[in-house]
Amino acid sequence: MNLFKYSAPQTFYPLAGKLAPVFGVLAAILAVAGLYIGFFVAPTDAVQGEVYRIIFIHVPAAWMSMVIYLAMAFWSAMGLGLGTRLSFYMSKALAPTGAMFCFLALWTGALWGRPTWGTYWAWDARMTSQLLLLFLYFGHIALTNAIEDARRADKAGAIIALVGAINIPIIYFSVKWWNTLHQGSSINMTKSSMAVTMLVGMLVVALAAWAYSIAVTLVRVRSITLERERRTEWAAAEIARQGSKA
Numbered sequence: 001m002n003l004f005k006y007s008a009p010q011t012f013y014p015l016a017g018k019l020a021p022v023f024g025v026l027a028a029i030l031a032v033a034g035l036y037i038g039f040f041v042a043p044t045d046a047v048q049g050e051v052y053r054i055i056f057i058h059v060p061a062a063w064m065s066m067v068i069y070l071a072m073a074f075w076s077a078m079g080l081g082l083g084t085r086l087s088f089y090m091s092k093a094l095a096p097t098g099a100m101f102c103f104l105a106l107w108t109g110a111l112w113g114r115p116t117w118g119t120y121w122a123w124d125a126r127m128t129s130q131l132l133l134l135f136l137y138f139g140h141i142a143l144t145n146a147i148e149d150a151r152r153a154d155k156a157g158a159i160i161a162l163v164g165a166i167n168i169p170i171i172y173f174s175v176k177w178w179n180t181l182h183q184g185s186s187i188n189m190t191k192s193s194m195a196v197t198m199l200v201g202m203l204v205v206a207l208a209a210w211a212y213s214i215a216v217t218l219v220r221v222r223s224i225t226l227e228r229e230r231r232t233e234w235a236a237a238e239i240a241r242q243g244s245k246a
Contacts, residue, residue: 024216034203034204034206038053056201060202064098064101076162085228093220094213095144096220109130139164140161
């Protein structure tokens with residue numbers, strides 16, 4: 001099977017329609033399983049008590065906020081380098097989901113910080129760089145929607161995504177480079193300092209976040225594709241078909 005044929009909006013559109021519900025169902029199953037393990041099966045932390053359980057939402061959300069931004073940067077580079085329209089559509093479709101996860105990471109971090117550190121917010125390196133990431137998401141969304149010329153909007157959004165990607169390693173390594181309130185990573189490529197049940201719960205929720213991100217991005221990119229390709233014969237026919245059903 002030639003995968004390159006799916007780089008065209010016309011051929012990717014129906015594939016996205018088939019895959020989106022699959023990943024949506026998978027996300028729901030994994031989320032229920034992961035949250036059940038995290039909130040009802042995993043043991044109570046010896047130091048933090050029950051409040052630590054917020055990490056089962058906070059950590060996967062923080063991971064996804066960074067991963068999605070890197071994916072945006074990747075698709076932006078593909079769009080600028082190869083001139084593929086679908087690459088820009090993918091980058092634009094990813095941004096709202098990345099912003100949602102970034103906000104969720106900041107919000108849950110604040111809820112966890114109040115009983116743990118005694119404050120909802122501290123201007124340490126990781127919190128500040130994560131907040132900057134949220135502003136980058138907002139900037140990308142605002143700019144790509146404010147510029148009327150679609151091609152100029154695509155290029156402007158791509159530049160923000162590529163330049164902003166510099167912030168991702170700053171977020172990740174901030175606890176090593178500076179003295180921050182955040183503890184070092186409990187998970188690395190070789191071992192984990194977490195109990196197995198805790199680790200399993202967190203990874204299952206992370207997989208749920210991945211599946212959810214793929215599902216909603218595919219749904220969103222289909223809408224963007226129809227809007228941007230509406231003057232083509234195939235998109236006009238699809239719009240008419242959907243209109244007749246409504």
